[in-house]
Amino acid sequence: MRLHIHTFLTCLLTLLNHTNAQQSQSPLTSPKVPSPQPYRIAIIGAGAAGSSAAYHLSQYANTTQHDLRPLDITIFESTSHIGGRATTVNALSDPRYPVELGASIFVNINQILFNATRDFNLPSNDRIYENTGSSYDIGIWDGQTFVFTLPNRDDTSGLKGTLGSYWDIAKLLWKYGLSPIRLRNLQQTTISKFLRLYSDIFPFKDLTRAASAVDLLDTTGQSGTQILSANGISEKFSREIIQASSRVNYAQNLHDFHGLETMVCMSTEGAMSISGGNWQIFDRMIRSSGAKLNLNTTIAWIQHNEMLDMTILHDQNHGSYYFDTVILAAPYNTSTGSSYSKPFISPEPPPIQKVDYVSLHVTLFTSPHRPSPSFFNLDSTDPQSINSIPDTILTTLPGPLDPFPLGRGESAVGPSTFWSLSTLRVLHPSTDGFESIPSTVSSGHIPLENLELNTTQYLYKIFSPAPLSASFMRELFGWEEDDTFSEHGEDREGGRKSEDGISTLPNDLISWSYEKTWNSYPYLPPTREFDCFDMYGCGREDDEENSEQSRGQDSKNEQSRGQGYEYAQNDMSGRLWYTSGMERFISTMETSALAGRNVARLIVDGLERDARAKEMTGMEG
Structure with missing residues (x-):
C-alpha cells in the first residue's frame, strides 16, 4: 500500500513539477495574436478611375514599410464590362x-497607361x-x-x-505664321506644370489647391x-x-x-492604343489587385452608420454590403438626362459641382x-x-x-x-x-x-x-x-x-x-474651382482673399507627399472619396487613372498613419 502511495505521490510530484516547469517557461512561447480585421474598401465603377484605384491600393499596400491592416477590396460595376468608355x-x-x-x-506622356503596357x-x-x-x-x-x-x-x-x-x-x-511654334511652346510649358501632379504635390485632397500649386x-x-x-x-x-x-x-x-x-x-x-482594345489595361489592373468584382450591380444608396462605424451600400436588389471606406469612381450630380443613376448618399456630403455631359x-x-x-x-x-x-x-x-x-x-x-x-x-x-x-x-x-x-x-x-x-x-x-x-x-x-x-x-x-x-x-467651360477627392473632409477658405493668399504658398508648402494643406477634421473624413471631379479639370483615360491612383495613395497614407500610431503606442508600452 505504501509502495502504491509512494508511487502515486512520486507520480503526482513529477506531474506537478512538469506542470510548474511548463508554466514557468510559457513566457518564452509567442502568444497567438489574432489576425487584424481587414480594411474593407468599396469602389463604385470599374472604369479607368475605379480600376486604377484598386490596382494602386494593392501596390501601395504591398510596398509599405508598416504593418497595415490587410485590404479587402470590392468593386461594383453597373454594366456588364470593365473599362467604362474604353470599349471595343x-x-x-x-x-x-x-x-x-x-x-x-493615349499618348506616351500618359505615365500610368504607358507604364501599364510594359508592366502587363x-x-x-x-x-x-x-x-x-x-x-x-x-x-x-x-x-x-x-x-x-x-x-x-x-x-x-x-x-x-x-x-x-x-x-x-x-x-x-x-x-499660319509663327502660331504653330507659339502653340508648341505653350503646350510644353503647360505639360511641364501638369506633370508636377505626379510628383511634387502628390497626393492631393483638394484639386483646386493642387491646380493652384502647379x-x-x-x-x-x-x-x-x-x-x-x-x-x-x-x-x-x-x-x-x-x-x-x-x-x-x-x-x-x-x-x-x-x-x-x-x-x-x-x-x-x-499616340497609341492596345491591340484588341484599351479596356485590357483596366481589366489587368483589376485582376492584379485581387479585388472582388460585381458586374451588373447598381448601388442605389450609400449610408454611413455611426453605431457600427461602417458605411453600408445597398444595391438595386436590396443587398447590403459593409465597408470602412467607399470610393465613388463614377459621375455624381450629373445633368438631367444622364444615363448614370446616382446613388442616394446619407448623410449628404457638401455640394458637388453639377456637371453637364x-x-x-x-x-x-x-x-x-x-x-x-x-x-x-x-x-x-x-x-x-x-x-x-x-x-x-x-x-x-x-x-x-x-x-x-x-x-x-x-x-x-x-x-x-x-x-x-x-x-x-x-x-x-x-x-x-x-x-x-x-x-x-x-x-x-x-x-x-x-x-x-x-x-x-x-x-x-x-x-x-x-x-x-x-x-x-x-x-x-x-x-x-x-x-x-x-x-x-x-x-x-x-x-x-x-x-x-x-x-x-x-x-x-x-x-x-x-x-x-x-x-x-x-462640357468644359472656364472654371477655377474643382471638387475635392475627400467628399466629407476637404476644407477650403471661406473667402476669396484667404484663397488668393494661400495660392502663393501652395507650391512652397507641398514639399513632400502628404504634407501641406489643412483639411476639415471630422468623423466622416476619409469615409467617402470621389474621383470624377478630375474630369472637369482634364477628361482623359490617363487623368481618370491618376484620380484613382491619387485616392489610393491618400487611403494608404491614412492606414500608414494608423499603423505608425499603433507602433508608437506599443513602444511606449
Whole structure:
C-alpha cells in the first residue's frame, strides 16, 4: 500500500513539477495574436478611375514599410464590362476586326497607361488608322470647303489622325505664321506644370489647391480662345486647326472650352492604343489587385452608420454590403438626362459641382462604298476626285471664333452636321487571315455570311451630335433614293422615311453597323474651382482673399507627399472619396487613372498613419 502511495505521490510530484516547469517557461512561447480585421474598401465603377484605384491600393499596400491592416477590396460595376468608355466591338461581328467604340488613344506622356503596357506586357499599336489609298491623311472641313489638308506620306509612323505628328512645318508656317511654334511652346510649358501632379504635390485632397500649386488655375479659368489669343496664336490657326481638334476629341468649340483642355486636345504626339482594345489595361489592373468584382450591380444608396462605424451600400436588389471606406469612381450630380443613376448618399456630403455631359453619338459601319466627292464640293467629274477625300475628316466652323452663337450639341456643330468622319481600315473578309486576331481572343466563330463578303469593305467611324439618318447617308455617299429604299420588300410609299436610321439601309450599301450614345465627357467651360477627392473632409477658405493668399504658398508648402494643406477634421473624413471631379479639370483615360491612383495613395497614407500610431503606442508600452 505504501509502495502504491509512494508511487502515486512520486507520480503526482513529477506531474506537478512538469506542470510548474511548463508554466514557468510559457513566457518564452509567442502568444497567438489574432489576425487584424481587414480594411474593407468599396469602389463604385470599374472604369479607368475605379480600376486604377484598386490596382494602386494593392501596390501601395504591398510596398509599405508598416504593418497595415490587410485590404479587402470590392468593386461594383453597373454594366456588364470593365473599362467604362474604353470599349471595343467587333466590326462585321467578326473577332478579326476589333474597333474602339469609346476612348481610342493615349499618348506616351500618359505615365500610368504607358507604364501599364510594359508592366502587363500588353501589345501596343501606334498605327491608329490605316492608309486606304487616299491622297490625304487628314482634312479639316468647315462645311463648305477643306481649309487644310495633310498629304498621305505613307511612312512608318502610322499616326494618322493626330495633328501633332504630321505637321508639315513649312506649310504650316507659310499659312499660319509663327502660331504653330507659339502653340508648341505653350503646350510644353503647360505639360511641364501638369506633370508636377505626379510628383511634387502628390497626393492631393483638394484639386483646386493642387491646380493652384502647379500654376494651372489661370489656364482653366480662361476659354480656349482667350488663352490662345493671349499667347499670340492667330484666330485663323485657332479656328482651322485647334478647334478641329477640340471638336473631334471633346465635341466642343473653343469659345466654351477652357484653356487647359485646349492644350490637352492638341497633345497627340506618340499616340497609341492596345491591340484588341484599351479596356485590357483596366481589366489587368483589376485582376492584379485581387479585388472582388460585381458586374451588373447598381448601388442605389450609400449610408454611413455611426453605431457600427461602417458605411453600408445597398444595391438595386436590396443587398447590403459593409465597408470602412467607399470610393465613388463614377459621375455624381450629373445633368438631367444622364444615363448614370446616382446613388442616394446619407448623410449628404457638401455640394458637388453639377456637371453637364456631352451626348455623343458614335456610329461604326462598314460599306463597300467610298464617300461622294460632291458632298464635300469636290469635282465629281474628275475620276481622281475620290482619292481627294481625306481618310480622316475633322470639322470646324466657317465663321470667326468670337463672337460665337451660344449653343451645344446640334446647335454648335454647324454646317458640317458631324464632328468627325474617319475611315479606319480596309477589310477583306473573304481573304483576311486569322493572324490579326489579338491574343486576348482565345476563340471566336466567324459567321459564314461574313466570309462570303468577297468585296472590299471600308470601316467607318463618325462622331455626331445626333443619330445619323438614312437621308444623311444618301447625301454623304451620293446614293440615289431608289437605291436606299429598294430592299427588304417594304412598300416605298408607306415604308421607310428619309429620317430613318442607317440600320434600315440595304445590306449592299451598309453591310454592318453599330451605334452607341455616350455621356462621353463633361462640357468644359472656364472654371477655377474643382471638387475635392475627400467628399466629407476637404476644407477650403471661406473667402476669396484667404484663397488668393494661400495660392502663393501652395507650391512652397507641398514639399513632400502628404504634407501641406489643412483639411476639415471630422468623423466622416476619409469615409467617402470621389474621383470624377478630375474630369472637369482634364477628361482623359490617363487623368481618370491618376484620380484613382491619387485616392489610393491618400487611403494608404491614412492606414500608414494608423499603423505608425499603433507602433508608437506599443513602444511606449
